[in-house]
Amino acid sequence: MRGTRGYLAPEWLSGVAITMKADVYSFGMMVFEFISGARNSEQSRNGKNGFFPVRVANFLVSGHDDVLGLLDPRLNGEANVEEVMKLCKVACWCVQDDEESRPTMSQVEQILEGVLDVNMPPMPRSLQLFVDNGNDIVFFTESSSSQTSQAQSNLSSGGSQTKSI
Secondary structure (H helix, E strand, O other), rough: OOOOOOOHHHHHOOOOOOOOOOHHHHHHHHHHHHHOOOOOOOOOOOOOOHHHHHHHHHHHHHHHOOOOOOOHHHHOOOOOOHHHHHHHHHHHHHOOOOOOOOOOOHHHHHHOOOOOOOOOOOHHEEEEEEHOOOOOOEEOOOOOOOHHHHHHHHOOOOOOOOOOO
16 A cells, blocks of 8 residues: 555545545645645644644534635735635535545536535544544554653553554
């Protein structure tokens, strides 16, 4: 399996057949980065922590009206609100858990060109887990021989040597 952690579609991990819609998922994750100007899991320049796709999905579901607040701060809010909203919706559609719910890249292209309209996406189930959990989700742990033995002793005593977002 090849790919970058955080950009792989859920079907890569579930063992089902891989289709071109797996690339749509990865594209959606990249669109989130285009919007924020940072990696999805990094702290943004304006001090907001968290997994950026969750922030966007929450924004869309809650009906906030300041979409420019999600935008890369280096742009100083200078963007077309409708275009940023369109990008947020497209990205959320692209990262739907069920690949049948994701658009094709042809449809994404038509939406971005203004040929097709885009509806409000549902909250992807995998992103909903972040919202429901309320705690940091652990994606990976540091792996080195000294840290591994320390992490094992910490885990047995209730501590943790994990990186989370």
